[in-house]
Amino acid sequence: MSRVNDYFEKVAVLQAAINAGKAILEIYQKNDFEPELKSDNSPLTIADQESHNILEKCLNAQFKLPILSEEGRSVSFEERKKWKTYWLIDPLDGTKEFINRNGEFTVNIALIEDNIPVEGIIYVPMSRTLYFGSKSHGAFKIENCPNNLNEVDRVDIVKLPIMTSRDEYVIVSSRSHMSDRILDYVTDAEKQHNNVGLISKGSSLKFCMIAEGKANVYPRFSPTMEWDTAAGDAICRAAGFYVLDYTTKEELRYNKSELLNPPFIVCNSIG
Numbered sequence: 599m600s601r602v603n604d605y606f607e608k609v610a611v612l613q614a615a616i617n618a619g620k621a622i623l624e625i626y627q628k629n630d631f632e633p634e635l636k637s638d639n640s641p642l643t644i645a646d647q648e649s650h651n652i653l654e655k656c657l658n659a660q661f662k663l664p665i666l667s668e669e670g671r672s673v674s675f676e677e678r679k680k681w682k683t684y685w686l687i688d689p690l691d692g693t694k695e696f697i698n699r700n701g702e703f704t705v706n707i708a709l710i711e712d713n714i715p716v717e718g719i720i721y722v723p724m725s726r727t728l729y730f731g732s733k734s735h736g737a738f739k740i741e742n743c744p745n746n747l748n749e750v751d752r753v754d755i756v757k758l759p760i761m762t763s764r765d766e767y768v769i770v771s772s773r774s775h776m777s778d779r780i781l782d783y784v785t786d787a788e789k790q791h792n793n794v795g796l797i798s799k800g801s802s803l804k805f806c807m808i809a810e811g812k813a814n815v816y817p818r819f820s821p822t823m824e825w826d827t828a829a830g831d832a833i834c835r836a837a838g839f840y841v842l843d844y845t846t847k848e849e850l851r852y853n854k855s856e857l858l859n860p861p862f863i864v865c866n867s868i869g
Contacts, residue, residue: 600752600753600754600755601751601752601753602740602747602753602755605730605735605736605738605755606717606730606732606735606738607732608660608661608709608717609747609748610656610660611656611657611660611707611719612719612721612728612730612747613656613746613747613748614652614653614656614657614707615653615705615707615719615720615721615728616721616728616743616745616746616747617652617656618648618649618652618653618689618705618721619649619705619721619722619723619726620723620745621645621648621649621652622645622648622649622690622696622703622705622723623723623724625643625644625645625648626645626696626699626723629699631643631644631645633693633697640693641693641694641697642669642693643690643693643696643697645690645693645696646668646669646689646690646693647669647689649669649689649690649705650667650668650669650670650687650689652689653665653667653687653689653705653707654667654670657685657687661685663683663684663685664678664681664684664685665684665685665687666678666684666685666686666687666824666825667685667686667687667688667689667825668687668688668689668823668825669689669690670687675855678853679853679855681710681853682711682712683709683710683711683712684709684710684853685707685708685709685710686707686708686709686710686715686824686825686828686829686852687706687707687708687825687829688704688705688706688802688825688826688828688829689705689706690703690704690705691703691704691705691706691801691802691825691826692704692800692801692802692803694774694800695773695774695800695801700773700800701724701725702724702773702799702800702801702803703722703723703724703800703801704720704721704722704723704801704802704803705719705720705721705723706718706719706720706802706825706826706828706829706830707719707829708825708828708829708831708832709832710828710852710853713851713852713853714849714851714852715828715829715831715832715835715852716732716733716832717730717731717732717733717832718730718731718732718828718829718830718831718832718833718836719829720802720805720806720829720830720833721743722803722806725741726741726742726743727739727740727741727742727743727806728740728743729758729806729809729833730833731758731809731832731833731834731835731836731837732832732836733832733835733836735836736757736758736836736837737757737758737759737809737833737834737836737837738755738756738757738758739755739756739758739760739806739809739810740753740754740755740756741754741756758809758810758811758833758836758837759809759810759811759837759838759839760810760811760812761810761811761812765793766793766794766795767787767791767792767793767794767795767814767815768794768795768796768797768807768812768813768814768815769783769784769787769794769795769796769797769813769814769815769816769817770796770797770798770799770804770807770808770813770815770816771796771797771798771799771804771816771817771818772798772799772800772804772818772820773798773799773800774800777819777820779819780796780817780819783817784796787815797813802826802827802829802830804816804818804830804864805827805829805830805831805833805834805864806830806833808834808837808839808864808865809830809833809834809836809837809839814865814866815863815864815865815866816863816864816865817844817861817862817863817864818844818859818861818862818863818864819844819861821858821859822858822859822862823857823858823859824852824853824854824857824858824859825857826859827841827850827859827862828852830864831850834864835849838866839864839865839866840864840865840866841862841863841864842862842863842864842865843860843861843862844860844861844862844863845860845861850862
């Protein structure tokens with residue numbers, strides 16, 4: 599049993615993710631919401647907005663840093679390019695999974711320094727699982743996370759990755775964005791590995807599977823935005839994995855003029 603602040607300094611941010619997750623879960627369980635469509639035709643619910651409000655309030659109160667959120671105000675590159683350190687958040691990652699009621703949605707928070715994600719938090723409301731990691735401390739997981747970390751002196755904290763080897767070569771892919779290119783990737787993998795498995799997951803849970811060691815690789819060819827990946831990227835890096843541009847094999851960079859990510863791959867080695 600350990601104290602959370604021995605592993606992660608910004609406990610207030612962990613608590614904010616939990617609080618946002620609780621609010622999301624209350625709306626999810628009531629099942630009384632009407633999804634809207636944003637300008638890019640992606641779905642938006644009251645849960646996205648409520649989570650954003652909780653996270654923004656906490657981060658503004660605790661830290662004097664800019665915030666870039668999927669559900670926040672649009673920030674021009676002219677303003678953003680001056681930011682050395684800022685929060686990058688996705689208040690409800692997996693809105694489609696939320697609407698489809700499969701439970702595979704998360705709260706994502708990342709701290710970006712010099713265009714690199716150095717701290718990441720992913721909270722899974724349905725399972726009350728908290729993933730977090732930092733460049734300086736490593737990556738960790740708490741299952742059955744208490745609702746209030748400040749009222750619990752010690753919790754079970756597991757260092758990631760948990761699994762380091764398996765008989766099956768596991769590829770994890772997006773539940774909502776399966777494509778022929780992914781199937782071709784699986785076919786190519788089968789030529790190199792005797793036993794290949796394909797698992798589909800929603801939201802940033804794919805990054806969590808890599809960080810835990812439950813999957814070998816996560817290739818992503820369909821579009822993602824920087825707030826979709828930053829928290830998972832930070833956690834995977836902290837666990838010793840790589841999040842690479844699929845073409846250049848360079849680590850992903852953040853706060854680009856365009857916030858769209860290139861195709862990428864999450865894996866345990868470069869090359």
